[in-house]
Amino acid sequence: MSDSVLAAIITAAATVCMSLLQLRFSLGKDGGARVQAAGGRRKGRGPFAILFVIIVASAVGGFALSQWMTENERVSQSMLQHELQDKVDQITRTANQLEQTRAGARAEIEADVLRKLGSDGVAVMATVGPCRPALVVSPPGTATPPGVTGETAQPASPICTESEASAVTLCATIPASATITEVELYTHIAQTETPWSTSRVLAGQESGQSRFTEKYVDEPEAPGTRQICQGFAHWSTEHARVARMVVRYGI
Numbered sequence: 001m002s003d004s005v006l007a008a009i010i011t012a013a014a015t016v017c018m019s020l021l022q023l024r025f026s027l028g029k030d031g032g033a034r035v036q037a038a039g040g041r042r043k044g045r046g047p048f049a050i051l052f053v054i055i056v057a058s059a060v061g062g063f064a065l066s067q068w069m070t071e072n073e074r075v076s077q078s079m080l081q082h083e084l085q086d087k088v089d090q091i092t093r094t095a096n097q098l099e100q101t102r103a104g105a106r107a108e109i110e111a112d113v114l115r116k117l118g119s120d121g122v123a124v125m126a127t128v129g130p131c132r133p134a135l136v137v138s139p140p141g142t143a144t145p146p147g148v149t150g151e152t153a154q155p156a157s158p159i160c161t162e163s164e165a166s167a168v169t170l171c172a173t174i175p176a177s178a179t180i181t182e183v184e185l186y187t188h189i190a191q192t193e194t195p196w197s198t199s200r201v202l203a204g205q206e207s208g209q210s211r212f213t214e215k216y217v218d219e220p221e222a223p224g225t226r227q228i229c230q231g232f233a234h235w236s237t238e239h240a241r242v243a244r245m246v247v248r249y250g251i
Contacts, residue, residue: 011062019054114175114251121182121246122172127190128210128234128241131160158237162211165235170245171227176220178249183228185212190240199244209236212243 174180187210188199201207204214213231221227232243 011065015054015058015061019058111251114178118174118178118181118249118251121184121248122174123244123246124170124172125242125244126168126170126232128166128168128232128243130240131164131166131235131237133158133160133164133237160209160235160237162233162235165210165233167231167233168243169229169231170243171229172245172247173221173225173227174247174249175251176224176226178226178251180218180228180247180249182246182248183216183230184246184248185230186244186246187212187232187241190242196244203230208241210234210241210243 183203185201185203186196186199187201187207188194188196189208201212203212203216205211211233213233216228216230219227219229228245228247230245234241234243
């Protein structure tokens, strides 16, 4: 049972009790005279009719009060629910706005970082060791040249041809939407202090028995990225060589 219905019942009961007490006092004052009168029977029904009317009126009033209080409670609950729903909607909108702002700020920061990387260039390097030529063995019965003895004959220094060169491929990863602005190629002998600024070469140009391929290869790598690859060949048997590639791009 709700609080409003209980309050209405208590109010109705209190009203009935007060009416009964008032009727009791009234009957106590006029009871003797009305009982002795000749028409006492007809008049004696008047107080009971009044009591019935009071009871009915109290019940109706209690029910009306209960309905009024219940309706007020419903209105209050409805207003409270609307207020709570408005607050929930406001919080949801604020959270969505913050998420959109965060996503936009993150995308802008990532774009700035990618632009900075593209401007500075993505650099990759590889060190290629000396070329190891195939061993050449003189066939049996090969004559020694005239005037050259076995003691004085010196073995020829082994050499590599470009077809026997040690080859590597340098690959740089860039965004899929990037536009390549420049591919810089560098090479110098390993373990030297030669600055890169003086070691730049062109694609297809031979430098110290080494050469980059004439064109780079642009191929997809993964969703959102792609690779720029350049081949490098080194056929010197005397020393190792370092190859470096720098890819610059714009977003």
